[in-house]
Amino acid sequence: MKQTLDIVPLKSWFDTGDAPLIIAGPCSAETEEQVLATAHLLANTGRVNVLRAGIWKPRTRPGEFEGIGSIGLQWLRRAKEETGLPITTEVATAKHVEEALAAGVDILWIGARSTANPFTVQEIADALKGVDVPVLVKNPVNPDLSLWLGALERINRAGVKKLAAIHRGFSSYEKTAFRNEPMWDIAIQLKTMVPDLPVINDPSHICGNRELIPYIAQKAFDMDMQGLIVESHIDPSVAWTDAKQQVTPQALSDLLANLALRHAKSDDPVFEDKLAQLRKDIDKLDDQIIKILSDRMKIVEKIGEYKRDNNVTILQVSRWDEIIQKRSNVAQALKLDKEFTVKLLELIHNESIRKQNEIMNTKPVAEA
Numbered sequence: 001m002k003q004t005l006d007i008v009p010l011k012s013w014f015d016t017g018d019a020p021l022i023i024a025g026p027c028s029a030e031t032e033e034q035v036l037a038t039a040h041l042l043a044n045t046g047r048v049n050v051l052r053a054g055i056w057k058p059r060t061r062p063g064e065f066e067g068i069g070s071i072g073l074q075w076l077r078r079a080k081e082e083t084g085l086p087i088t089t090e091v092a093t094a095k096h097v098e099e100a101l102a103a104g105v106d107i108l109w110i111g112a113r114s115t116a117n118p119f120t121v122q123e124i125a126d127a128l129k130g131v132d133v134p135v136l137v138k139n140p141v142n143p144d145l146s147l148w149l150g151a152l153e154r155i156n157r158a159g160v161k162k163l164a165a166i167h168r169g170f171s172s173y174e175k176t177a178f179r180n181e182p183m184w185d186i187a188i189q190l191k192t193m194v195p196d197l198p199v200i201n202d203p204s205h206i207c208g209n210r211e212l213i214p215y216i217a218q219k220a221f222d223m224d225m226q227g228l229i230v231e232s233h234i235d236p237s238v239a240w241t242d243a244k245q246q247v248t249p250q251a252l253s254d255l256l257a258n259l260a261l262r263h264a265k266s267d268d269p270v271f272e273d274k275l276a277q278l279r280k281d282i283d284k285l286d287d288q289i290i291k292i293l294s295d296r297m298k299i300v301e302k303i304g305e306y307k308r309d310n311n312v313t314i315l316q317v318s319r320w321d322e323i324i325q326k327r328s329n330v331a332q333a334l335k336l337d338k339e340f341t342v343k344l345l346e347l348i349h350n351e352s353i354r355k356q357n358e359i360m361n362t363k364p365v366a367e368a
């Protein structure tokens with residue numbers, strides 16, 4: 001279902017021409033020297049549009065480094081004056097918003113833990129009323145699209161029209177190669193629901209290690225995301241936070257140079273013609289799929305009536321097992337992915353059960 005947010009296009013508040021928006025900088029501001037040195041090296045790459053640094057850090061356990069605090073804002077401000085790069089930091093309370101704005105922070109971002117808490121988001125939204133500052137909203141820690149959308153809506157209702165989402169992946173109990181599971185389908189759903197909303201990818205927090213960053217960053221561009229926010233430190237080996245996932249400004253520059261940029265459309269008419277033809281072929285096949293599904297469902301309904309009239313259960317596990325087995329074999333022979341085939345059949349089966357459930361509780365036509 002489409003959702004509307006009253007937003008202005010990214011280009012109107014940050015024009016990067018044809019290139020994606022690149023935000024980079026240390027996970028945490030540690031010292032003035034570190035912030036300034038990183039900022040200069042990043043600016044010198046010519047590939048970075050905005051400098052980031054965490055000042056207030058929500059840490060999972062107490063006792064860890066919780067950010068340098070307000071003093072860091074002055075370092076960021078100086079970095080901005082010296083390099084010309086706009087600056088951004090995370091805010092989690094109304095007081096953070098006030099202090100960041102007073103220090104001339106150009107873009108604010110809301111972290112994943114804050115997005116997960118509507119009280120926090122509302123407090124930030126209230127502090128933003130009447131302020132014309134761009135806000136980036138990270139996805140919540142848990143895989144909950146409504147919560148992400150809800151946070152964007154709260155900020156938007158406060159009057160913030162320069163709005164974007166940050167996809168930083170989701171916590172998962174199961175340990176995988178990623179620190180936070182990308183769960184691309186959730187970000188894709190957000191993009192489908194709010195097509196005008198720019199989505200920026202955060203490969204550092206998805207990966208948790210620098211090695212996987214190029215893979216995720218490329219995938220983000222392939223998924224039509226409008227930018228990247230990447231953690232970069234002059235010397236990641238001594239970083240106070242997230243050492244494993246930070247890259248040097250030089251490594252970031254090399255990484256960005258090696259990414260293939262994608263565009264939502266091509267201006268080559270030959271490509272567009274060929275695409276239009278292939279899409280026509282798909283349209284025809286999709287119509288056939290729908291017709292076949294409708295024919296199948298009519299038979300399912302008929303079976304449903306026989307079952308009702310003979311007091312036979314809807315669910316027939318052995319028949320269903322047989323279908324999964326036989327059709328998966330056919331699918332494999334036709335080079336269709338097995339997992340995809342099983343998921344599709346399960347969807348169909350659930351619909352059969354729903355349909356037969358409706359029929360089970362009606363009377364046969366003769367008795368009605």
Ligand SMILES: O=C(O)C(=O)C[C@]1(C(=O)O)C=C[C@@H](O)C=C1
Nearest residue numbers: 303314315316317319320349352
């Ligand atoms: O074969 C049946 O008994 C049906 O009702 C059809 C069908 C199906 O959709 O293929 C539906 C439900 C059963 O669990 C098994 C199969």
